[in-house]
Amino acid sequence: MYKNILLVVCTILVFGMFMQSGTASNSSSSTATAYVLQTIDVTLSYPEGSGIDFPGLVPGSYNNSANSTLNITITPLTNVRTNISQAATGPFVSGSDTLTIDNLIYNNQSIFEHTWDNNVTMTTVNGAPPFPNWKNISKPIGGVPQYRNASYYLTIPENQPAGTYQTNININVTRCTT
Amino acid sequence: MMKVALFFSIFLMFTPLVLAEEAPKYNFGTTAAAGTILMEPGQTMKVPAINFFNIYGNRITHVTLTLVDSPKGWNVKIEPELHEVQVNISGTIVTSTENLYVSPSQAIAEIPAIPVEGTEYIRMGGIEGYVPTKVAYLNITVPPGTPLGGSYKISIKAIGSWYGQTANVALSQERSFDFEVKTSAHSFSEEVVVQKEKTEKTDYTMYIVVVVMLVVAIGGYYAGKRKK
Numbered sequence: 001m002y003k004n005i006l007l008v009v010c011t012i013l014v015f016g017m018f019m020q021s022g023t024a025s026n027s028s029s030s031t032a033t034a035y036v037l038q039t040i041d042v043t044l045s046y047p048e049g050s051g052i053d054f055p056g057l058v059p060g061s062y063n064n065s066a067n068s069t070l071n072i073t074i075t076p077l078t079n080v081r082t083n084i085s086q087a088a089t090g091p092f093v094s095g096s097d098t099l100t101i102d103n104l105i106y107n108n109q110s111i112f113e114h115t116w117d118n119n120v121t122m123t124t125v126n127g128a129p130p131f132p133n134w135k136n137i138s139k140p141i142g143g144v145p146q147y148r149n150a151s152y153y154l155t156i157p158e159n160q161p162a163g164t165y166q167t168n169i170n171i172n173v174t175r176c177t178t
Numbered sequence: 179m180m181k182v183a184l185f186f187s188i189f190l191m192f193t194p195l196v197l198a199e200e201a202p203k204y205n206f207g208t209t210a211a212a213g214t215i216l217m218e219p220g221q222t223m224k225v226p227a228i229n230f231f232n233i234y235g236n237r238i239t240h241v242t243l244t245l246v247d248s249p250k251g252w253n254v255k256i257e258p259e260l261h262e263v264q265v266n267i268s269g270t271i272v273t274s275t276e277n278l279y280v281s282p283s284q285a286i287a288e289i290p291a292i293p294v295e296g297t298e299y300i301r302m303g304g305i306e307g308y309v310p311t312k313v314a315y316l317n318i319t320v321p322p323g324t325p326l327g328g329s330y331k332i333s334i335k336a337i338g339s340w341y342g343q344t345a346n347v348a349l350s351q352e353r354s355f356d357f358e359v360k361t362s363a364h365s366f367s368e369e370v371v372v373q374k375e376k377t378e379k380t381d382y383t384m385y386i387v388v389v390v391m392l393v394v395a396i397g398g399y400y401a402g403k404r405k406k
Contacts, residue, residue: 037209037213039208039209040207041231041234042206042207043234044203044204044349050202051202051343051344052345052346052347053347066346066347070349075205075207076304077207077304104347143304165346166345166346168348168349171350172351172353
């Protein structure tokens with residue numbers, strides 16, 4: 001009788017010791033990290049022509065409208081909020097003649113809805129978004145792109161030498177991080 | 179029937195002309211292929227950095243890449259490197275200096291068995307199939323003495339530009355990319371270093387209970403034997 005009791009007690013004790021060591025460090029945690037890649041996709045187009053042209057301007061003429069608006073389309077592939085800014089890479093150049101870039105002004109409307117109260121003078125410095133609707137643009141939702149416009153106006157100073165002048169403008173669409 | 183065939187033939191004849199005259203759409207699509215890059219001090223690694231694509235445009239996008247910022251003493255190179263390419267613009271050969279170019283393309287249902295060289299096919303939200311992309315790589319060498327656990331910034335400027343812009347104002351698109359390089363050891367090991375002065379206190383309660391119960395059990399066993 002007592003032999004059986006001793007056997008049972010010893011078995012329980014041995015199991016107890018194993019159980020104690022087995023359950024001592026049973027809880028753990030893990031960290032999963034996922035990095036979603038940043039995509040920005042922008043298309044530039046001209047609804048009224050094939051480029052930003054100022055044909056046939058005479059010296060001493062002010063704020064001549066370009067023949068087309070620039071459309072900036074932030075396509076649905078873009079998965080971040082964005083800012084738009086722009087800057088020229090230098091002055092207008094025609095051979096050895098130049099036309100300073102501050103003769104070019106722009107705003108965020110089409111040439112048809114243009115008003116003069118929100119014009120910005122072009123510079124070669126790519127700074128902050130110049131208009132409220134070029135800042136913190138929501139990412140396109142439901143396959144609908146975000147559209148923004150820019151229209152350009154050029155002043156030709158008196159005595160500006162004749163020629164075909166050209167410049168380059170960088171459209172900068174970056175992730176809005178604020 | 180003849181009229182339909184004639185109409186179709188005329189349509190086909192004029193289609194290329196219509197496409198050639200299509201108003202330009204200058205598309206610049208980018209995906210940052212890496213955000214944080216883990217590297218070991220002394221290691222050299224070539225990592226995919228930016229994917230470029232052009233599925234909404236109808237002109238070839240020429241891309242130039244510039245290293246704007248990198249940690250002092252590090253060797254960071256962009257691949258493909260800046261090189262010259264001959265481009266035929268409406269019959270005139272011009273030399274383009276660029277890192278890579280991206281032709282207008284469409285998403286495809288399946289990745290080709292033999293992929294186009296330098297092209298990577300990626301999935302994107304809202305687009306069915308795979309988008310062909312050109313990849314720019316960063317070739318980074320971390321100096322051997324760089325401390326572990328550090329965080330370093332590499333900045334790249336990408337400019338997409340297009341030929342055939344004859345207007346007074348030509349346009350290009352500029353975009354900046356920041357990459358974070360963290361220095362870490364690739365083979366992970368962790369060990370708690372126990373100081374010798376501090377001896378760990380062992381909980382003897384269980385052992386005492388076991389011994390007491392064994393004594394009780396053995397005592398009971400012998401007591402039972404004597405009774406017999």
